[in-house]
Amino acid sequence: MVVTRFAPSPTGYLHIGGARTALFNWLLAKKNNGTFILRIEDTDTKRNTPTATQQVINDLRWLGIEWDEGPEVGGPNGPYLQSQRRDIYDKYMKQLLDDKKAYYCFDTPEQLQQMREKAIAKKENFIYPRPNQFTTAEDAEKARTQGHPVTVRFAVDSDEPIVVNDVVRGKVTFAPTEISDFIIKKSDGFPTYNFACVIDDELMKVTHVIRGQEHLMNTPSQQLLQKALGFKTPTYAHMSVTISEGGGKLSKRERPKALRNAIANSSDINLEKLADLGNITAEQVDSFLKGKTTPDMPAIDAMAKHLGIKLPEINIVDFFKSGYLPETMVNFLALLGWNPGNDREIMTIDELITSFDLSRLTKTNSLFDRKKLLAFNTEYIRMLKPEKLLSHFKDYLKTIDSSVISADEKMLEEILKANAGAKTFAGIEQKSRFLFTENDNIQYDEKAVNKVLLKNDGLAILEIVRDKLEAMEQFSSEVIENMLRGLAEEKQLGLGKVAQPLRVAICGNTVSPPIFDSVNMLGRENTLARIDITLKKFAQKNKES
């Protein structure tokens, strides 16, 4: 039986790194008909936000990653929120204390910081100096009443090297002298990560732990804990890290950082206005610019939008908002530090599940290649079933503020069909807006007008096209195509000379979906109206010049 888990800390939205970890654990469970658990590690009362858990849940669901045990679905090993498991942790904590495998500490953070600095000055790793005599529960109680912080440390007791048997990296050996007595219970009574994780993995019968390389150094500590408590050690697989274009681990801090830089580089910034848009105070904006604090995501997004800056997508929801498909994300995520060992890249979920294997996890860090992601999305837009694409597109339109949302289902289907080569939904939406603009509200691109309408008899041809469109008995893409091609032939012109004036007339610029589809979707009435407006608007200008 294979049991895996994804154990996020609810500090914000699900980001690329977390999503990949979740996916790999999910794939392994699926492949082996095992169990996949979602466990929320909310032991950091300072950093957790109440909405984050729900956000993570939403994003996992959007990706299609469902859990067998966890929040909202329950399961035999709950509760699945660590904040609700404190009794359990306390029980094992007491056991370690009773066995003299752990002891109380009363240091203040400042004292610890001093010790640490001293160690660094001596070019040494900081090792906590264990007292000769372990403190008692009475000592702890006394210290507490006197206002000292009380923590519990695990007494690292090993004279042998600690060997982590990692699936990806093989045997990794740590000298016991390298591992300091670490805190397992914080002064606020919550367990630390290393402790809660070990207890829960054991109690939830987790067999395989796939996590980022950043946890490799935690593993010896966790193994020591497992040994002291008589627990089994699960199979560990520490994945390579995903690196960002700028170097370093891909981090959710990149978005606020990009915004901060953009604001710093812009000449005229209005703090009040920014604060207002983000629904925060000017002081908060100022503090953000100084790098002291970070506003929440809606505020960041609002400010970026106002300044016209595109922030790098980091969170799963960012990719959704940029018009990526969940299928794209899952497929691309799977290839971040894993591959099937052959030339296959575009793979369905089922294919991913059957070919997934821990032995094929990559050792090398991988850079997150946005261009390749875009190519994947283009591919998925082209090959996804129309019903599925439509359903995703509707979800997308709901989240962005777009006039396209007013389209009925049939129109949306046509739009998708006409945009088969698009890279993202954002591109499709942008190219379709003209369909939902008022006829007299088209924004004419000056360059397009000059090049297409005011030259080469553009307006004259447009007038002929207009009359032919009006005279057509049927109105469909096919009939429109025949008419335009026929006209081009008749006039001994390239189709472009005939089609481009029409294009500019209906959408204001030279870029649109295929012209036959565009005209058809817009409908005869609106098309004629727009042509008339165009002819009227630019005929005069033509004479002047």
Place this chain on the structure above:
RNA sequence: GGCCCCAUCGUCUAGGUAGGUCUAGGACACCGGGUUUUCAACCCGGCAACAGGGGUUCGAAUCCCCUUGGGGCUACCA
């Protein structure tokens, strides 16, 4: 600073665990051409890599060591 991990085209990678079949394969990007009603998409072709230095061996991308480079961790965060 200390500890740990990693090293093949610009990028992601196959090949490395059984050294010869690798004049190193694929994908993205890029360049050139084709198709074409615009932007795309699409089709064809091209460019492009075993970080450096020592070993081991008849033979090394593959094994060992060093150097260099990149990354992670070094919290009462996970």
